[in-house]
Amino acid sequence: MNSIEIAKLAGVSRSTVSRVINNYTNVPEETKLKVLEVIKKYNYVPDASARSLAGKNNKIIGLIIIDTKTESSGHIVSSSSYFSQFTSLVIDNAKKFGYNVLVSMVSNDRDFQDVKAIFYNKTIAGGIFIGGNDSDKNIIELIEQGFKIAVVGQDPQRNTDVFKKAILVNVDDFTGAYEITKYLLSLGHRNIGHITGDLQQLSGIKRLEGFKKALEEANIEIKDKYIEKGNYTEFSGLSAARKLLKNNGITAIFAANDNMAIGSIHAAEELNLDVPGRLTIAGFDDIELSRYIRPALTTLRVPFDEMGEIATCNLIHAIDEDDKSFNNYSVDARIVIRDSSDKAL
């Protein structure tokens, strides 16, 4: 069954069949009905390749999940519990617009070459990247080529020029850090330590700023010795917490991510400090482990579901309207209170 046969059966030309299928306005209702009837009767569906070769968008977007094992950044999307949630959301939202989703997982550069190929060969009309490191060269290449791309959870500031041509969806690091610090203050804590993230990354800087802002608003002096540098790894959290706990009356630590917060829990164990009895600890990200570690970690949950929806809808809009005015979206992290935080003594 192809459009010629349908045309013959309906007594019109291929052009008209095509017009009906593509919902052109200048087809009389009667003709349209006649054609539609034949189409339905023969269960005809126009060939996707032919349509796309003839210039139609193929209505497939790619979801590319970057899962490099070497990743040491503050991003945590590839952990399995987010995977399915985020993927389902992208698929569901795409479906609303008649789009299908091709899901790819890349864990090395070879995989990335394959992903680039599906952009270049037009298998997909655009793509959503999640996970991976900031400013990935491969992603930058694709953006520069003019492909429609949404990037979830990567630091945009480093390559301002390039990333202006993409959709960026990020968590509001500043507000998250600000809110959780306010929460610690509300528990009565006054001597709060902060373990920073990698300050080369925007997330590290913003989380530090949010922390400071909350203290300022509470009229609490920001002491340098209450701020230790970390780099998002658990070990850096352990060392930083050791220093923090050595010489002052700190009753709470806000670590810029969960890995470092977990390192801090271990530091507290070494010193026989009860958490949360003697020391409150809070993180950022809500990685899977945070739920299972004892005490379960109070942290900030990154709303990947919301981010998936924003990325998908905006990407599809950009494709459908050939819209080049890309945007930068920010979503709020939500405080998740578990067992590692308690009132100050």
Next chain:
Amino acid sequence: MNSIEIAKLAGVSRSTVSRVINNYTNVPEETKLKVLEVIKKYNYVPDASARSLAGKNNKIIGLIIIDTKTESSGHIVSSSSYFSQFTSLVIDNAKKFGYNVLVSMVSNDRDFQDVKAIFYNKTIAGGIFIGGNDSDKNIIELIEQGFKIAVVGQDPQRNTDVFKKAILVNVDDFTGAYEITKYLLSLGHRNIGHITGDLQQLSGIKRLEGFKKALEEANIEIKDKYIEKGNYTEFSGLSAARKLLKNNGITAIFAANDNMAIGSIHAAEELNLDVPGRLTIAGFDDIELSRYIRPALTTLRVPFDEMGEIATCNLIHAIDEDDKSFNNYSVDARIVIRDSSDKAL
């Protein structure tokens, strides 16, 4: 960049460029190298639609996850923890063969129409179905149309003729039931009750047979009053367990799925029977809840990872070789011992 430009640059014809790309044997090494060089230099990737329109397989398979809320069968694949595991496996295995995976989720008939469309319009070269009810009319239609299809976890016997034209991957219900019954016997239980699944479904029949076989081998009389019919719902498990526990010295119950095993736990609670102290309970499926209910349920885990691999590799093989000799694959369920089983008193 298209094949004509590449041809020009390499000083050959489009035909030759195509031959190089498609690895024809009758191209001299020298020519090949020359063409390859130009291709690499200009980062050329042949248009996927054009290739597929010209007769090439587009190397995309569909993974269709059926997630109908009304499902009451013994199948449990759509629960989220399997979703990501199964999906990753399909994607990883497909990648090995140069295939990409389009993931679709269907939860109603409208969705299914969209799925059928991507078969008919050749967006995908084949598909793997997981979840859903046995003998779904939509799946049968697609198989009858001659599309390459793998069905995971659906009962094949009901439509023998149709399903012979598809790849079937199922868990070995008989052996699973046999093994777990042997395990109960090894704990010293002699009076073991069985709550059957839906005996209209092959899984229900096979699980019952496996149960009986183990008892026979142990020379234990199979008493009718030790076997109660269920239909895979939690409530049917509750009622069946009540009857089972009323009038005889049963010390263990093997329910044909986890839902019914959970119903049995509730029946034991009603009767103030300690599980596993006074009553051992075992299920089949290892649904997510089984890990969290107290006591955590001893059951049989369906190895979806293995099933994903089998389905993917065989489907792609069928596509690549245009092989019509479809097969029926069976994998073993693995016993997962948790807290609901213990030695007989």
Next chain:
DNA sequence: CTGAAAGCGCTTACAG
């Protein structure tokens, strides 16, 4: 409102 025709970018018999 509608048809004939060109064109999308490939692959593959066909002929040499």
Next chain:
DNA sequence: CTGAAAGCGCTTACAG
């Protein structure tokens, strides 16, 4: 070994 040409099944100016 290799090129010219047909063909895959659509869409869309173009002309009427």
